[in-house]
Structure formats: C-alpha cells, structure tokens
Amino acid sequence: MARILTGIQSSGVPHLGNLLGAIIPAIELSKDANNESLFFIADMHSLTTIRDAKQLKENTYATAAAWLAFGFDTNKNIFYRQSDIAEVCELMWYLNCNTPYPMLANAHSFKDKASKLHHVNAGLFTYPVLMASDILLYDAEIVPVGKDQKQHLEMTRDMAKAFNHTYGETLIEPESRIDERVMIIPGTDGQKMSKSYNNFINIFLPDKKLRKQVMGIQTDSTPMEDPKDPTSCNVFKIYKLLASQEQTNNMELNYRGGNYGYGHAKQALYEVIIEKYAQERIRFNELMDNTALIEQELLKGAEKARSIAQNVLKRVRTKIGY
Secondary structure, eight states: OEEEEEEEEOOSSOOHHHIIIIIHHHHHHHTOTTEEEEEEEEHHHHTTTOOOHHHHHHHHHHHHHHHHHTTOOTTTSEEEEGGGOTHHHHHHHHHHTTSOHHHHHTOHHHHTTGGGGGGOOHHHHTHHHHHHHHHHTTTOOEEEOOGGGHHHHHHHHHHHHHHHHHHSSOSOOOEEEOOTTOOOOBOTTSSBOOTTTTOOOOTTSOHHHHHHHHHTOOOOOOOTTSOOOGGGOHHHHHHHHHSOHHHHHHHHHHHHHSSOOHHHHHHHHHHHHHHHTHHHHHHHHHHHHOHHHHHHHHHHHHHHHHHHHHHHHHHHHHHHTO
16 A cells, blocks of 8 residues: 655635645545545645734635545545644754755745845745655655655655665655646636636635636637637636536537627636535535534544654654664
C-alpha cells in the first residue's frame, strides 16, 4: 500500500477551480484500495500571511467542509489540521539545522518577494522546511504536486538525503506525482481561476449570489442574433467542464446557430452548477452551521496522524542523540 500525502492551504472557501483541479481528483485517488491518503489543512503555513485569528479559524473550517462535503472518507484515510500535530515543528527544527542558507534563498516562495525584504518574515523564508517536515514526518511515499510545487518537493528530497547522509538511513525520500492532465480552470475573466485575481466562482454561495457571480463572467460584444465561437468564450469553457457531452454539444450548436445570447449561456451554466453540486452545497452548509462536526473529524484524524508522527520523530531523535 502506497502512502500518499497532500497539504491544502486554508485560504478560505475553496472555489470551483480548487474543486475541479485539486480536491475532486485527490478524493478519487484516495478511493484506490491500494492507497492510504493523508490530507491535511496547512493552517500553519497560512500564518505567514494571515494575522486575523477569526479568519484563520473560519478558513480552516471552510476548507475542511469542502473536502468532507465532496465525500472524503475519513475512516479509510487520515484528515487532520496541521497545527494539531506539534511534532511537525520539532522535526522542522532538526531539518533547519541541516539545511544550508543558499537552498532556502533559492526557493521560489522567497525569491518572488526578495525585492521587498521588509515583507519577508522568517516563516516565509523557512516555508520549504516546514513543508518538508509535513511530508517526512509521516513517511509519505508519494506527494501529488503541481508544476509550481515541484521545486519544494525536490528540496524535501534533498533535506532527507542530507539528514540520512549525516545520521544514517532515517527518513523516507518521497516521490512526486505530477499529473499532466490536471486541469487549469478558467476564471470569470479568462485567466486561471484564483482568489488573487478575484475571478473565481464560489459554488457554495446562496443561489442569488452564485448567479450574480456567474452572470459576471466576461464575454465579448457579439450581438445576440449573430453566430458565436464557443471555443473563445469563457462561459462555454467553464460549462463544458461541468455539463454532460449532450448538454455541451447542444450549447455549441446554439452558439454557432445565432439568436443565442451570452445571458442564455450564463443561465445554463448557473443551472448546471446548481444541479450538479446540489448535495455537496447542502452538506457544506450543514457543516458550516455545525462546526463541532468538523472539529470531530479533524481531531479524529489528528489522533491517527500523531501516532505515525511520534514513531518517526522517535526514530529521528534517537539518530540525533537525544
């Protein structure tokens, strides 16, 4: 059985791009009987930018609620909150003491902000070490990552190798799994859907607010009566990711036939979202209205995760000489 580990940033309510590009594929991967999945909410990583305690807690609950609403099996797998496992910070210190400064200075997460060093805190600089600790603490064998995270996974492998070279074989060197088929979900303006671009669709919003977001998708000024090219339309690009093949074919015919406005297409997209995710939307709101249920699941997962973490940490401490 392969042990798979994935960390999820707690940056608020996951949007449609997060769901289609990461959450749903990861949950499908976890259903494989040959895999054991550890999914954690990286709320300690969030502290590098978020200083509002209420927001941090709400972000964690919203992230957890989305995963649970989409059916992640917390009995078969392990689902936990990073900050509940204090052992991750202890391992991070041991790795810090074996990680050279130039490696961290070369990390994308630091270099992207190096021109404004007054905005860089120590947490951001050592971000890759905490990420490595997240992985190595659980003897993870496979880490699904996007192309933008590949460097951090390679750094994790380098840290494990350096530690093993100094102290003998102790830490498992994880393998990355980069799925080239992972979809880039277009946002309401045609760019990649992202909170930073404010171009996202939040499927968990109340009906009227969700419809307003969908109706805000940018389109060109082609008159309603004229034929339109579906391949260049943001509405159609999102619609075909959610609709059935028959529905997609019908919309394409409507576009090319004329007398079909973008407002019609947006309404059809809204209706597909409402229909496709009806149960998930209900479950998400039930969980957010009763966060004690979320806490129960996270603490259950933390207990399982801590038993693994403590065994690995004991192995590390023995090698170090403590």
